[in-house]
Amino acid sequence: MIMSKLVIAEKPSMGKTIASVLGADKRQDGFCEGNGYVVTWCFGFLSEFSEPEAYDEKYGKWRFDDLPIRPDVWQYTVMRDKKQQLDRIAALANRSDVTELVNACDAGREGERIFRNVYALIHCSKPVSRLWISSMEDEAIRRGFDDLKPGSDYDNLSFAADCRAKADWLVGINATRLFSVLYHRTLNVGRVMSPTLALIVQREAEIDGFKAEPFYTVNLDFGDYRAASEKLKAKETAEEVLRKCEGQAAVVRSVEQKEKTEKAPALYDLTTLQRDANRILGFTAQQTLDYVQALYEKKRCTYPRTDSRYLTDDMVSTVPAIALSASLICNLSIPSPYITGPICNSKKVSDHHAIVPTTGSTKVGLDELPAGELEILKLIARRVLVSLSEAHRYLETTVVMDCGGSTFTAKGKQVLSPGWRQYEKPEDNSSALPDISEGMELPFVDAALKEGKTTPPKRYTEDTLLAAMETAGSKEMPEDAERKGLGTPATRAETLEKLVSTGFVERKKNKKSISLVPSHSGISLVTVLPEQLQSPLLTAEWEYRLKEVERGELSPEQFLDGISDMVATLVQTYQPVLGAEVLFPSGRTVVGKCPRCGSDVTESKKGYFCERNDCRFGLWRDNRFLAGKKINLNKKVVSALLKDGRTFISGIYSERTGKNFDADLLMQDDGNKTSFSFEFKRDGKHEAATGRT
Structure with missing residues (x-):
């Protein structure tokens, strides 16, 4: 009997790609076989945590007296449309010729959890190896199978994934039922969703409470450039400054020149890619994630769910091939010279390196890609060329002058070396000042009074909210914390979509972008939530502790006990906000x-x-x-x-x-x-x- 390894991928497309590389070319119903391998796949998660009523039928009704709910033994429910595939995997795993399983799900926390859930549900005890790769290219898959790791090396990662999911269930089920029962309407509460909503509500409150104040400046027009006074609160004062300038020449008091350097931005991680795609292309975070995931599965780019913006040191030799692919995708030249040092830094790479095009991304015509995927691939490729470029250098000139007894300032910028900005919006020298020296008298062409108003904070877009989520609570977190902010790059898009789908947040389009605006129910929910569920520190602390679980420094039991205690305290101590009926009108007769x-x-x-x-x-x-x-x-x-x-x-x-x-x-x-x-x-x-x- 020929012995076989059972390879379990996360999705059918990935499983079929792996099967092709391994020579498992005999297609069967739901799996491929050949060359000593049986390759099958999941459809993402095949199971989910059971609903509370599966533990006790009394939980079918939402009652305060039944809270908090914490399962002693966790149960899973297999999704109806995925049961057939789970049964197929179980049958394959139990075959007598299958001696080992290979976990080929995505190389990350959630991919580990998908495989481990399946492994537990099929009651398998055969040994497991782990495929850990950052690219679906053929050569990357071959190298990965030549260097399979023991599955046990990733036990702590599995524990962290399981803890994260159970903690989200405990907080989501208990807090949602608690606030829904107390305020007589469904109020979805989550450990990442709620503080993210609080950020949006707080920004809206700042906008509503903002009072615009007028200010005035006097501008001197010299033809090719202008000089402006400081901002003045009183119009009468500004008019007096303008009157005194009439018929007077300006005398240069000082000229200061500074050469400045802007280093090229690092490569994309998922969050920075989502931010730029929203700002430049108008894509939502979820759309960008969907597009880049599809590109990964089509071997066009590397693993997307990464929080690193660098390549590993051993990838220096592949940088020329990556740069060539990037230039072909964008139809732009490779920077000359280009710098590899700044983009390769193993110390700044965690599970996966930055997102870059694969070296074989142009082997198949780009015209085969859907428009959205192509735009994202071009964005990724352009960032490679940008990151390999020299710094952008320019000379900044500041001229301070006196006129009519008041001080005016003119600023100019002269590009010395375009560097990486040649791939973005090019800059010319139209803002450069002419040769001006101290003591010169400058006759101006015209003087004018300009009125302005202070502006309120801007509403969040997905670009700016992702940035806020990434840094939320970071000042209060330990400096050595590996994960800060709200959620992870892989989950932030889902959080934003859930806020919209539950009706707590609305997308409102204006002239240039789409803003995220809290609904009445979203504002009301934040009003009644206790501080601990609004604060980004809660989820930031969780992510910090989950990293401790990953490193084996904290047991899963300790982590979950802490979550259970927090939930129990919330149920026992929370008091409804008086008068909250005006916040949550029922709409009933x-x-x-x-x-x-x-x-x-x-x-x-x-x-x-x-x-x-x-x-x-x-x-x-x-x-x-x-x-x-x-x-x-x-x-x-x-x-x-x-x-x-x-x-x-x-x-x-x-x-x-x-x-x-x-x-x-x-x-x-x-x-x-x-x-x-x-x-x-x-x-x-x-x-x-x-x-x-």
């Missing part, structure tokens, strides 16, 4: 005023309830006393009871006699309980009755 607090009472499926969160007043449709009398508690009846405390009812059923009678229904409420009674029109002819709820 108002039938009257609450007899206890005066707030609106609205109609819902199960009855009529006070809108105020801390008020317990309610009239249930299935009230036993009224149901026994066959009284229909409709909107008309409830409105009258709330307004007058009484209403006339005809055809009331007598449970004692079996006959019907007419009477006034009276409602009394003592602040804790509501009771009902009847008042008869004719004494003695109908039975009296009372009831309490």
Whole structure:
């Protein structure tokens, strides 16, 4: 019997590419086979954490008394449309000729988790090796299989992935149910989503609270250049400066020249690529991730979910080939000379190096790529040429002059060497100042008063929000923390999309860009969330501790115990915000005023309830006393009871006699309980009755 290795890839396209390289060219239903390999694949995650009701049916209803929820033994639910593939993988793994499994899922935290979940679900105990590559090119795959690592080398990475997922479940399930129950509407809460929403809400508050203040400057026009006064608050002062300048020459007081250097920006990691794609192309973060993932699977670029902007030291020899691919993609020349040193630094590379085009990215025509993918590939390629270029050098000149007793400043810029900026918006020397020396008298052509206003902070775009997420809370984190900010490059796009899909954030298009604006419900949610769920420090601290789990410095149990304690404390100590009913209007029909607090009472499926969160007043449709009398508690009846405390009812059923009678229904409420009674029109002819709820 010929022994085989079972290779499990993350997606079908990747599995088929690996099979082709390994010579497993016999196509079967859901796998490929040959040359001592069986290659199959997942469809991303094949399972997910089970919903709370899978642990206990009581969790099917959202109740405060059931919180917090923490599974003792975690359960998984296989997605219905993926069960067939999981069964296929199990059958392949159990074949007698299969002696070993190879984890060929994406080389990262989530890829590790996808494989480990499958391995656990199929109850496999055969040895595992790990394929760890940053490119889907044939040669990279061959080298990876020549250098397979023991699967156990990545146990800690698996623990960190599992901890991250369980922590997100614990916070998401418990916090979402807690705030939804307390505020009577679905409020999705998440450890990355909520502080990201808080950033957007805070920026909107700064904009709303901003008061524009006017300012004035006096500009002297010398024809080829201009000089401006300092900003003046009073228009009268500016007009006086302008008057004194009339007919006067300007005298140069000082001329200062500084040669400045701008180093070329580093290569792209996922976040900087998403930022530029949003700013330059208008793509959302999720669109960019989808495009670059597709390019990776088509062997056009290297692994996308990276937080590094450098190549490893041993890649110096491949830089010329990468540069050639980049120049062909962009139809631009390679910088001459080009510098490899600054872009190769192994100390700044974690799991994966920066995103670059593969050396074989142009072997197949670029015209085969969809427009979005091609634009992203060109962006990546251009950044390679930029990063290999020399620095941009220029001479900055500052001239200070006096005119009419006031000081004016003129600035100019002269490009000495374009360097890396030749690949971006070229700069000319149109802003350069003429030869000016100290003591010169300069007759100006014209003088004018210019009015301006201070401007509020700008709303976030996906570009600027990604930047804010990347640095949020970093000042409070330890200097040696490997991960700072909100989320990771791989999860930030998903977070933004979830904020939009849940209705907490809206995309609003203006002339040049699309802004992210919080909705009313988003602002309301941030208003009632405690500081710990708004603060970026929570998720930044988690990422720091997850890195400790990856390094084996913190056990998974310690990490999850800390999360469970935090959730339990939140449930036990959180107090609803008084008056929050105005933040979360139900939109239900108002039938009257609450007899206890005066707030609106609205109609819902199960009855009529006070809108105020801390008020317990309610009239249930299935009230036993009224149901026994066959009284229909409709909107008309409830409105009258709330307004007058009484209403006339005809055809009331007598449970004692079996006959019907007419009477006034009276409602009394003592602040804790509501009771009902009847008042008869004719004494003695109908039975009296009372009831309490």
